[in-house]
Amino acid sequence: MQMKRIGIAIDSLAGGGAEKIVLTLAAQLKKLGHEPHLLVLMPNCDYQLPDDIPVHFCFSPEQKQIDSLWRLRHSVAQVQQWVEGLIDQFGQFDLFLSNLDKTNLLFTKASITPLYCVIHNSIEEELTRQLKLGPLAYFNMLRAKKALNGQHLVTVSKGIEREIVQSKRVSPASIRTIYNPFDIAQIRARADEENSDIPQGDYLIHVGRVAKQKRHDILFKALAKMRQPLPLVLLCNNPKKALKLAKKHGVADRVICPGFQANPFPWIKQAKLLVLSSDYEGFGNVLLEGLVCNTPVVSTRCPHGPDEILTQGLAQYLVPRRDAVALSQAMDSALMAYPDITHIDMFDRVAIAEITQAYLTLCDVQSESDQSNSLSSSGVL
Template sequence: MSGKRIAIAINSLAGGGAEKVVMTLASSLTAMGHEPHLLVLQNICQHEVAPELKVHYCFGAEERNIDGFWRLSNSVKRVKQWIAGLEAEYGKFDLFLSNLHQTNLMMTRVGVAPLYCVVHNAMEEELKRQRKLGPLAWFEMWRAQQALDGQHLIAVSEGLANELRHSKRIKPASVTTIYNPFELDTIRTLAEQRPADMPEGDYIIHVGRFARQKRHDVLFAALKVMQHQVPLVLLCSNRKKALKAVKKLGLEQRVIIPGFQQNPFPWIKNAKLLVLSSDYEGFGNVLLEALALNTPVVSTDCPHGPDEILGDALAHCLVPRRDPQALAAAMDRVLTQGVSLEQLPILDAVGAEHVAQQYLALAK
């Protein structure tokens, strides 16, 4: 196969799972002799971007509400001109991959082809969450999801793919499951770098945005009733907000908050346990990263991803959502008894090159 020029579009390169996914995919495609371009809507970057990656920004970091109702039309025109300029400079793209709602909203209106929208989160759960934030928040999410109607979609887990196939809100042109890519050898190498501020003793760890979806409130409630008095390390981007919540609950002595880490892998590797307490996910990247580093996990059995990652062998490490007692009991059990992390077939399915080949098959 001759080298393909692939545009991978996303809202920004802020600190999140989808952002890591697109950079891993781009790095793998580059290593395979292809030419990926990261088309980033807003010039916001919290990740360390490999120097060989081609990154292009459309809007400045200070430009707000670019997908707002009154601005969307002009923003779409600007994105269309931006992409036309990139293709004039580098040549036509063989494939467009769009990630996250804001970008999907833009790219489906720009009219590029062939276009695949990558869906990273449980759709119905996202709408439920936005409804609690008010009618405007719900409408903006609904509008972004409606943009997927009639589009070719990539789901990052089979559970998510089934939701999309049976959705009553949209009718996709196609739905394909492609797991998120992981450079497993790189993860293991990076895990050998020990930060100076890492705790010396035992600890459990949670990695993820300090957002309602991640249900830190359930995690903190579980922490209070655990038998093991092991500290909890939070790696999250909104440290100030997390600190405020911890102080409100009187957990300052139990919770360590280093904040967002460019390299979370040493923290994960040296933890006695990684916990995921989310209401919903699309895949659950941190579970996979922990298992790759031989770190035991406990997770809510949320839609979608954790059950596929843990499989039958680790199904006992799944607990019901929103149940602090069950979460605490599972963490205590794993800390006491341990778990076997041998023969996990999911690790073979998520290798970056294997995943990249699946994406390349979409470029006709």
Template sequence: MFDHRRIAIVINSLAGGGAEKVMLTLAQEFIKLGHEAHFFVLQNNGEYQVPTHIPLHVCFEKGAKGLDSVFKVKLNARSLKNTIDAVQHEIGKFDLFLSNLDTSNQLMTRTGLSPLYCVVHNSVEQELIRQKKLGPIAYFKMWRAKHCLSGQRLITVSKGIKKEIEQVGRIQPKSVQTIYNPFDVNDIKSQSEKVNTSIPSEEYLIHVGRVAKQKRHDILFQALKEMESNIKLVLLCNNPKKALKLAKKHGVSDRIILPGFQANPYQWIKRARALVLSSDYEGLPTVIIEALICGTPVISTNCPHGPSEILTGDLAENLAPVQDPKSLATKIDNLLKKPKVTIDAELCKRIEAEEIAKQYLSLK
């Protein structure tokens, strides 16, 4: 269907977040389909491991600071281009560049490399609102990161992000289209069935995600305290110490189980009574879809963007208002009285990795 294509995926690091997982899934699917995918990480740190059959290129030293600072961005963009050009000189030209996350976007949009698409994984406006609360310097840094997307070809991971960009008009992209995140449905199901003796035998809720303000662990812990049920909560996160400190602050540390980051979270998700998302904003929260694939019900804040695109029909009743722990607690209590559900077959078709990879391969 497609001629052999060589794709460069550029991303900040291999931190244990959704964007990194999405791009690793996509890269593996490109290779399955007979194409070539290379990973360019600005810095080689984080929890994820790149499979040995995917070439990994590290662009800057691990301790390098301020790669996208006003004074360094042009120099670092030139250095990144030189790294990519050296690889192209050795293996041939890349047919497609996919840039992910703010720092990579600020550098890649200055390299002149083409065809370049910047993948927008999160709500632009919500990120700006968050940084504005931290002061003018933080806001200016975020504004710079988003402003570089003007004049670029953008891929948004949800229709909500695309609609926001078009309606607000802060960014003036060359083009913008939505491609959902890819999921290897069969692999997720297979991984979820594997035995793990460290998983609790008692019923538990689960939250998967880094400990960051956006994820609103404070709201999650307040909801836990408001609940009628005394069910425990498993947190799969990259910073257990920080999560435990916050749980103690809200008086729920005795309800928290902290196994740390898990390379295979699906075993934990499948055996959970429900997955809970408490975020202020998202792009397309992969954990919601992964939970539904595993047959685990989901309670989520109806945040911009993504949850309302996934939890549709009867599942929409599991959406709670943002920053409302009482409502979140009530939704969880009500859900615990119901049987588990399975993912909608139509959604499965739309997010299957092969279908998503083909959409990316059609980009020119």
């Protein structure tokens, strides 16, 4: 395949699932001989920047609220100038992939093409959450979601795709699901790396930022109700906040908070059980990572993703969201016995080679579309 120049854009490289996926995809594109560029709005980085992939930042740390109403016009102009400068320096891009709300808003408003917006989370669940925070928070998020109208969308799970189609809140030009890419061999290799900070003895693990969406309150309530009093390791970005919440629920003495880990896989591999307690997800990356590390997982049956990962014999470890009793019972059950997970069907469907090829195919789709539009405008069609 001819070399493709692909700009992968995202709000920042702070420690989150979408950010990790962007870095994984960029690394594989580079490995295959393509030319990925990371286009990052804000210079917040928890992950180590790759040495062999260009990383470009648009805004300075002093520039705040870049998507606010009073700054939007200026921010859009700055994005336009930034991308035009990159094209002048490196040549035309075959594809831009936009990730997360701020980037989607600014890239669509700036008319960056050819563009696909990657949707990493449930639109309806996010809007419901913002509505509880007040009308201004809701309006700001709704504005970002409405910017997806008329755009080409990629969703990271079938559930998100169904939600968008059925809710009709957004009317995309096209929509397709491409699962998040997982370099399974690399995950397993990194899981074997030694780490002296990992606790000795049995423990549970939860990986995720401290946010209402992740429902640490339900997790801690479930922990308190378990028959087996194992400690819980929390890999998160705000240990102080997590411990304060754990204390509120009376389980602080059972919670270990080592903070964000650039390589969480040895921690996951050595855990007896990985737990996800979220109200909603886009896919639930950490569930797949747990299974790849051969660690049993238990999850809330939240929209969207977990029910696409935990199928057949693993479906029994999906429990109703916000139900601490059901979650504690599933955790105890999983610790007693768990099906064989050395290989599940989903491993093949998220394999990095397959997912990367699906993204590369978008370049050809855009090229064919451009040729069709050109012929149409010239009167050939």
